[in-house]
Amino acid sequence: MFKHLDEYRDPALARRLLAEIAGVARGRWVIMEICGGHTHAIIRHGIDLLLPEQLELVHGPGCPVCVTPVGLIDKALALARRPGVVFTSFGDMLRVPGSRESLAQIRSRGGDVRPVYSPLEAVNLAAQNPDRQVVFFAVGFETTAPGNALAVQQAARLELTNFSLLVSHVLVPPAISALLAAPDNRIQAFLAPGHVCTVEGLEAYEAIAARYRVPMVPAGFEPVDILAALLLLVRQLEEGRAGVENEYRRSVRPEGNPAARRAVEQVFEVCDRNWRGLGEIPASGLRLRPEFAAFDAENKFELEGIEGREATMCISGAILRGEQKPPQCPAFGRECTPANPLGATMVSNEGACAAYMHRP
Amino acid sequence: MCLAVPGKVVEIFEENGLKMGHIDYAGALSRACLEYVPEIRVGEYTVVHAGFALSILDEEEAAKSFEAWRELQEAAAREGVDLFGRPLADAGDED
Ligand code: SF4
Numbered sequence: 001m002f003k004h005l006d007e008y009r010d011p012a013l014a015r016r017l018l019a020e021i022a023g024v025a026r027g028r029w030v031i032m033e034i035c036g037g038h039t040h041a042i043i044r045h046g047i048d049l050l051l052p053e054q055l056e057l058v059h060g061p062g063c064p065v066c067v068t069p070v071g072l073i074d075k076a077l078a079l080a081r082r083p084g085v086v087f088t089s090f091g092d093m094l095r096v097p098g099s100r101e102s103l104a105q106i107r108s109r110g111g112d113v114r115p116v117y118s119p120l121e122a123v124n125l126a127a128q129n130p131d132r133q134v135v136f137f138a139v140g141f142e143t144t145a146p147g148n149a150l151a152v153q154q155a156a157r158l159e160l161t162n163f164s165l166l167v168s169h170v171l172v173p174p175a176i177s178a179l180l181a182a183p184d185n186r187i188q189a190f191l192a193p194g195h196v197c198t199v200e201g202l203e204a205y206e207a208i209a210a211r212y213r214v215p216m217v218p219a220g221f222e223p224v225d226i227l228a229a230l231l232l233l234v235r236q237l238e239e240g241r242a243g244v245e246n247e248y249r250r251s252v253r254p255e256g257n258p259a260a261r262r263a264v265e266q267v268f269e270v271c272d273r274n275w276r277g278l279g280e281i282p283a284s285g286l287r288l289r290p291e292f293a294a295f296d297a298e299n300k301f302e303l304e305g306i307e308g309r310e311a312t313m314c315i316s317g318a319i320l321r322g323e324q325k326p327p328q329c330p331a332f333g334r335e336c337t338p339a340n341p342l343g344a345t346m347v348s349n350e351g352a353c354a355a356y357m358h359r360p
Numbered sequence: 361m362c363l364a365v366p367g368k369v370v371e372i373f374e375e376n377g378l379k380m381g382h383i384d385y386a387g388a389l390s391r392a393c394l395e396y397v398p399e400i401r402v403g404e405y406t407v408v409h410a411g412f413a414l415s416i417l418d419e420e421e422a423a424k425s426f427e428a429w430r431e432l433q434e435a436a437a438r439e440g441v442d443l444f445g446r447p448l449a450d451a452g453d454e455d
Contacts (some may be wrong), residue, residue, distance in 0.1 A: 007426070090410060117390075117410070117411050118391075118392075118393065118410055118411020118412070119410070119411070120378070120393060120411060121411070124376075140410070143409045143410070143414065144409060144410045146396055146412060146414070147393070147409070147410050147411055147412040150378075150393065150395060150396075150412070154376070154377075154378065157377070158376075195407060195409060195414065198407065198414050198415045199414055228425070247425075249418065249421035249422075249424070249425065250417045250418045250419075250421045250422040250425070251407055251414075251415045251417060251418070252415075253415075257396055257397075257414055257415060259395070259396045259397075259398060260396040260412075260414060263396070
């Protein structure tokens with residue numbers, strides 16, 4: 001028995017919650033799980049197959065690896081090819097295909113590309129290798145921004161001049177608003193991202209729930225969490241309510257994590273961002289503040305004029321918008337597999353295509 | 361990189377001026393930066409993302425959730441039906 005884990009996988013409790021959902025659900029409802037961690041858990045445990053048929057779950061764009069634009073991956077590749085550069089990244093970015101190749105391919109040709117578990121490891125590498133330029137690929141949502149902010153603060157404290165970030169941070173609430181504002185939107189409720197809310201709190205979600213009249217429930221990542229959250233959402237939908245109810249109280253506080261929010265605020269500022277699959281969304285990303293320009297790889301290295309091209313067969317854009325599901329892609333499981341991914345959604349653990357390939 | 365499982369803090373130490381810890385995930389040990397959970401103590405559970413602990417799991421809130429779910433089960437039992445609306449004697453057929 002492992003605490004805070006096994007009890008949320010109790011099959012008897014899961015069955016009770018499923019039955020309660022079936023008892024409450026009358027209408028046809030479309031619910032999006034925005035976070036790739038939820039997509040992964042839902043497919044892995046087959047929750048989508050157990051729900052009453054009038055409830056449809058659609059998978060959202062909440063996979064940071066998947067929404068990083070090809071153009072930015074091409075910039076990462078250009079840096080990784082440069083002599084004298086140690087290119088560091090979370091491991092799941094390594095196999096994401098750019099226009100022509102991936103970081104893993106550069107690495108296999110002898111390029112100095114190193115997967116790291118924490119951005120602080122990249123800072124340590126820079127401290128240990130003063131004659132090399134260490135670049136860290138700072139991707140992710142609100143959950144990785146605090147760590148990346150602290151890495152920059154630490155590098156500044158250590159007065160490192162050979163450490164920089166290639167930043168592609170994205171924010172969840174503006175993406176939710178963009179999906180809801182689309183004229184053909186079908187989504188009526190959101191399973192909100194449990195760990196993003198752990199950092200940023202619930203304020204932005206309350207504003208969206210009120211503005212678009214959609215229920216939002218931040219949820220944990222175990223089957224019982226997801227089912228309990230779906231029950232709260234279906235109850236709200238059936239009763240015509242639209243508010244934020246917090247299923248993941250053991251981790252999410254209404255104010256989020258103040259220390260983490262403060263560090264992000266000190267190091268980053270909000271900017272427009274281009275999302276793979278969704279296009280440009282205003283005020284949906286983070287970039288380094290001008291005070292930290294010395295740690296900005298785009299500032300430090302000549303990266304202008306690099307433009308990415310998408311693989312033509314890949315429909316991951318439609319998948320990220322919740323319009324299509326992976327098995328509808330003609331390449332799914334044929335030309336495109338986890339071993340030979342054509343699109344980012346097949347690479348990451350949190351990508352919808354990879355989740356479907358791993359369905360037991 | 362957003363996937364995370366809860367782990368238990370088994371040791372707290374300082375490294376390069378930062379508060380760090382060893383976290384036990386069901387027997388596997390790993391390091392995490394604890395700067396964003398300054399008040400965390402050994403024995404408490406945390407959620408770690410990309411090397412950073414982001415929250416201290418609230419035992420009281422966890423217990424309350426289970427209380428609510430237990431009530432849900434009991435309420436149905438009192439009415440003599442399971443949550444599918446079938447008489448309780450038939451419940452558990454699918455086990
Ligand atoms: S299966 Fe592969 S090619 Fe098809 S959408 Fe997914 S990632 Fe793209």
